[in-house]
Amino acid sequence: MLEALATAWGYLGHVNVILLIFLGCVIGLVFGALPGLGGVVALAIMLPFTYGWEPMAAMFFFAAIMGAVPFGGSISAILINTPGTAPNAATCFDGYPMAQRGEGGKALGISATASGLGAIFGLVVLLILIPVVRQVIMLFGPPEFLMLVLFGLVTIAFAARGNMLRGLISGGLGIFISLIGYSSVFGVLRFNFGSEFLWDGLRLVPFLIGIFAISELINLSVRGGIIAGERMPGKLGGVLDGAKEVFRNKLCFFRSSAIGTTIGLIPGVGGTVANFLGYVAAMQTSKHRELFGKGNPEGVVASESSNNAKDGGALLPTIAFGIPGSAEMAVLLGAFVLHGLVPGPIFLRDQLDIVFALILGLLLSNIIASTFGLIAGNFLARLTTVRVSYIIPIVLVVCLVGSFADRGNLWDVAVALVAGIFGYALVKSGFSTICLVIGYILGVIAERAFHMSLMISYGSYAIFFTQPISLALFILIIFVLLLPFIGRARAKGRS
Amino acid sequence: MKIYRKGSFWFTLLVLIIALVLVSISFSYSERARLIPLAVGIVVSILAILVLIGERYPRLIRGFDVSLTDFTRGDLEVERRMKAVSKRGVGTSVRTICAWIAGFFLLIYLVGFLIAIPVFVLLFLKIYGHIRWLNTLVVTIVTWGIIYAMFKLVMKVDLFKGILFGEITPPI
Numbered sequence: 001m002l003e004a005l006a007t008a009w010g011y012l013g014h015v016n017v018i019l020l021i022f023l024g025c026v027i028g029l030v031f032g033a034l035p036g037l038g039g040v041v042a043l044a045i046m047l048p049f050t051y052g053w054e055p056m057a058a059m060f061f062f063a064a065i066m067g068a069v070p071f072g073g074s075i076s077a078i079l080i081n082t083p084g085t086a087p088n089a090a091t092c093f094d095g096y097p098m099a100q101r102g103e104g105g106k107a108l109g110i111s112a113t114a115s116g117l118g119a120i121f122g123l124v125v126l127l128i129l130i131p132v133v134r135q136v137i138m139l140f141g142p143p144e145f146l147m148l149v150l151f152g153l154v155t156i157a158f159a160a161r162g163n164m165l166r167g168l169i170s171g172g173l174g175i176f177i178s179l180i181g182y183s184s185v186f187g188v189l190r191f192n193f194g195s196e197f198l199w200d201g202l203r204l205v206p207f208l209i210g211i212f213a214i215s216e217l218i219n220l221s222v223r224g225g226i227i228a229g230e231r232m233p234g235k236l237g238g239v240l241d242g243a244k245e246v247f248r249n250k251l252c253f254f255r256s257s258a259i260g261t262t263i264g265l266i267p268g269v270g271g272t273v274a275n276f277l278g279y280v281a282a283m284q285t286s287k288h289r290e291l292f293g294k295g296n297p298e299g300v301v302a303s304e305s306s307n308n309a310k311d312g313g314a315l316l317p318t319i320a321f322g323i324p325g326s327a328e329m330a331v332l333l334g335a336f337v338l339h340g341l342v343p344g345p346i347f348l349r350d351q352l353d354i355v356f357a358l359i360l361g362l363l364l365s366n367i368i369a370s371t372f373g374l375i376a377g378n379f380l381a382r383l384t385t386v387r388v389s390y391i392i393p394i395v396l397v398v399c400l401v402g403s404f405a406d407r408g409n410l411w412d413v414a415v416a417l418v419a420g421i422f423g424y425a426l427v428k429s430g431f432s433t434i435c436l437v438i439g440y441i442l443g444v445i446a447e448r449a450f451h452m453s454l455m456i457s458y459g460s461y462a463i464f465f466t467q468p469i470s471l472a473l474f475i476l477i478i479f480v481l482l483l484p485f486i487g488r489a490r491a492k493g494r495s
Numbered sequence: 496m497k498i499y500r501k502g503s504f505w506f507t508l509l510v511l512i513i514a515l516v517l518v519s520i521s522f523s524y525s526e527r528a529r530l531i532p533l534a535v536g537i538v539v540s541i542l543a544i545l546v547l548i549g550e551r552y553p554r555l556i557r558g559f560d561v562s563l564t565d566f567t568r569g570d571l572e573v574e575r576r577m578k579a580v581s582k583r584g585v586g587t588s589v590r591t592i593c594a595w596i597a598g599f600f601l602l603i604y605l606v607g608f609l610i611a612i613p614v615f616v617l618l619f620l621k622i623y624g625h626i627r628w629l630n631t632l633v634v635t636i637v638t639w640g641i642i643y644a645m646f647k648l649v650m651k652v653d654l655f656k657g658i659l660f661g662e663i664t665p666p667i
Contacts, residue, residue, distance in 0.1 A: 172538055176517055188528050190532065196667065218596075393620060400608075
C-alpha cells in the first residue's frame with residue numbers, strides 16, 4: 001500500500017502533473033460556479049482531452065475537477081443566491097443572507113475552510129476503509145460481482161431522483177446499449193441493425209458527452225436568459241474570520257462531515273442528500289435554531305462540509321466495486337474504461353497507485369480551489385451573470401469536436417447529438433441518466449461475469465445462491481426492491 | 496391532464512416498443528448470446544408496461560415514487576431559484592435548440608469543423624442570442640482559435656473537412 005502511495009506521490013514532482021491539477025481546479029471552479037453545468041458536465045467534456053495521457057496524469061486531472069466543483073458551486077450560492085450545483089442548494093439558505101448583510105467574505109471563508117477540511121475528513125475515512133475493503137474484495141468472484149452490479153443498479157434506481165421503476169428501466173436500457181456490437185465472448189454481432197459503424201458498439205466518450213453535457217445544454221437553452229441575475233455584493237472582507245468560524249463550530253463540522261461521508265458510501269445517493277441531511281442535522285441540534293435561514297454560519301459549515309466529505313465516501317464503492325457513489329463518479333468510471341482501467345474488485349487490488357492519485361488529486365484540489373476561489377470569488381460569481389447564449393455555442397462546439405476526436409469518425413458526433421436529445425427526454429420523463437450510464441458501463445462486464453459463473457458451475461444457476469456473499473447480495477437486492485412496499489405498508493399502518 | 500398529452504407517456508411507450516423490438520431480435524442469436532438481452536428486455540418491457548399503467552392510474556404505482564429522504568429538494572431548489580432569476584423563463588422551445596444543433600451537424604458534414612464552427616457560433620450568437628456584433632465577433636474568433644489550438648495543434652486531431660471539400664464519410 002505504501003509503495004502505491006509513493007508511486008502516486010512521485011507524480012506530484014512532475015511539473016506537468018501540478019499544472020494539470022491547477023488547470024483541473026480552474027475548470028472545476030468555473031463549471032461549479034456556473035449553475036446548470038456542474039461537475040458531471042465538466043468531466044464529460046474533458047474526457048476526450050485526456051486521450052493519450054498517462055492514466056495517472058488523467059486521474060489527477062479528473063480528481064482536481066471533482067475536488068474544485070463543490071467550492072465553485074458555493075461561491076454563486078453565497079454571492080448571488082443561486083447554487084452552482086444541486087449539492088450547494090442548502091448553502092444558499094444561510095450563505096446568501098450573510099452576503100446580504102455584508103458578510104459575503106466571511107461566508108466564503110467558512111465555505112472554503114469547511115469544504116477543504118470536509119474533503120480531508122472524507123478522504124481520511126476512505127484511507128482507513130481501503131485496507132478493510134481490500135480484504136473483503138478478495139472474496140469476490142464472478143457470481144459475487146454480478147450480484148454486486150445488480151445490487152448497485154437496484155440501489156441507484158431506488159435512490160435516484162424520480163420513480164424506482166423508471167430507474168430500473170433506465171438501467172436496463174443502459175445494459176442494452178452496452179450489448180450493441182461485436183461480442184468477443186460469443187463471437188457474434190448483436191443489435192447492430194446491419195450497420196458497420198455499430199460493430200464497435202456505441203463509443204463511451206460521445207455517449208457520455210451526449211447524455212450528460214448536450215442534454216444539459218438543451219435544458220439550459222430551454223431555461224434561457226442569463227444564468228443568474230442577482231446584484232453582486234461589494235468587497236469581500238472577513239475571510240479569515242470565516243475560517244475561524246469552522247473551528248468555533250467543531251461539533252457541527254464533524255457531524256456534518258460524518259453524514260456526508262456516510263451518504264457518499266451509499267451508491268447513487270450523491271451530494272444533494274448529503275448536503276440537506278447535514279444541514280437539517282445541524283439545524284435540529286443547534287442552540288440557535290431560530291437563526292437558521294437568516295444567515296447562521298453553522299448552516300454554511302454544515303452544508304459545505306457534508307457536501308465535500310461525500311467525495312471520499314463516494315470514491316470507495318466506485319473504486320472497490322465499480323458502483324459509482326454519485327453522478328460524477330459515474331463519469332469517472334467512464335474515464336477508467338477510457339484509460340484501460342477495469343472498474344470492479346480487481347481495481348483496488350491491482351491499481352492502488354491510481355486510487356492514491358485520485359485521493360491526492362482530490363486533497364490538493366480542495367486546498368488549491370479553496371485558496372484560489374477566495375481570491376477570485378467575486379470574478380467567478382460574476383461569470384454567472386453571463387447569458388446562456390454565450391455558453392451554449394462554446395460548450396456545444398467543444399462537445400462535438402471532443403466526440404469526433406475520440407477516433408475521428410463523424411458518426412460519433414451524431415451519436416453524441418442523439419444521446420443528448422435522448423438524455424434530455426429521459427430526464428424530462430422522470431428517468432435516471434445515472435442508472436442508464438451504470439447499465440451502459442457495467443452491462444458487458446456483468447454479462448461476462450454471468451457466463452463465467454455458469455462456466456465455473458458447469459451451467460448450474462445455483463452458484464448465484466450458494467456462495468455466501470452472492471446470496472447475501474441477492475437478499476439485499478430483494479430487500480431494496482421490497483422497500484417501497486414496506487414503506488407503503490408502514491405509512492398505511494401509521495395512518 | 497389526459498395521458499396522451501403527457502410527454503412522459505409517449506417516451507415510456509417508445510421505450511416499451513424499443514424493448515420489445517430488441518427482445519424479438521434477441522431470438523435470432525444463439526442460446527448463450529441471447530440470454531442476457533432476453534432477460535433484460537423482458538424485465539424492461541414489464542416495467543415499462545407498469546409505468547404506462549401508472550401514467551393512467553398513478554395510485555397503482557405510487558409506492559414506487561420513492562422518497563428515501565428529501566433528497567430531491569436540492570434539485571428542486573436549484574430549479575426554483577433559477578426560474579426566479581431567469582429573465583426569459585421557459586420561452587425557447589426544445590425544438591428550436593434541437594434544430595440549431597442539427598443544423599450545426601449538417602454544416603460540419605458539408606464544410607467541415609474549421610468552417611462550420613465560426614459560422615455556427617456567429618449565427619447562433621447573432622440570431623439566437625441577439626448579441627452585439629462586437630461581442631459576437633470576439634467570441635467567434637476566440638472559440639475558433641481555442642478549438643484550433645487545442646485539437647489541431649496540441650492534440651493533432653485530423654478534423655473532418657466536409658464532403659464539399661472532398662472528405663469521405665466513414666461507412667455507417
